[in-house]
Amino acid sequence: MHIVPRARLGMGIEENGVLGCVEHHALMDNGNKGLESEMRELLKARMRFLYPGWTEEKVTYHKWDG
Template sequence: MSRRLEFSPTVRQKIIERDQGCFFCRRLYHMEHALPGDLAPKDIMHVVARSHLGLGVEQNGVLGCRYHHSLLDNGNKGLHREMDSMLQDYMRELYPGWTPDSVTYHKWL
């Protein structure tokens, strides 16, 4: 199962090409405490988290920098809910009919 939750190199490349930079940096989202070094490394972030069995598929990944990935994952600034909503809206724009359930691992499917 854990392999199904990881992004393959091919999927990673598709997400990088699709997003062309950090999803949140492009929107200038809460940049006030970001350090330049935190913005350069790019991560593939799960929309539905791996801890919630989010699959490693293109429809569940977004390109992000370390700064925003940390904000999303740690949630210590109370931004997780808003960031999650933004990511889900983005997925719905790209993939009509997208739902969190559609990118969540289900043992019996």
């Protein structure tokens, strides 16, 4: 599952993805049961723990960056 979705230019890199079962993937992609934002915030917190300095900006594609 992408934390920053590919539709919002999220990159396909380790720092932007987590493994999830079919049900959790549906919650993230479809916003089933209104839990998408809560799940996304939990995943962001987890990424900041795993990758100090992690930000959405760092995992979002920018054509003209470096």
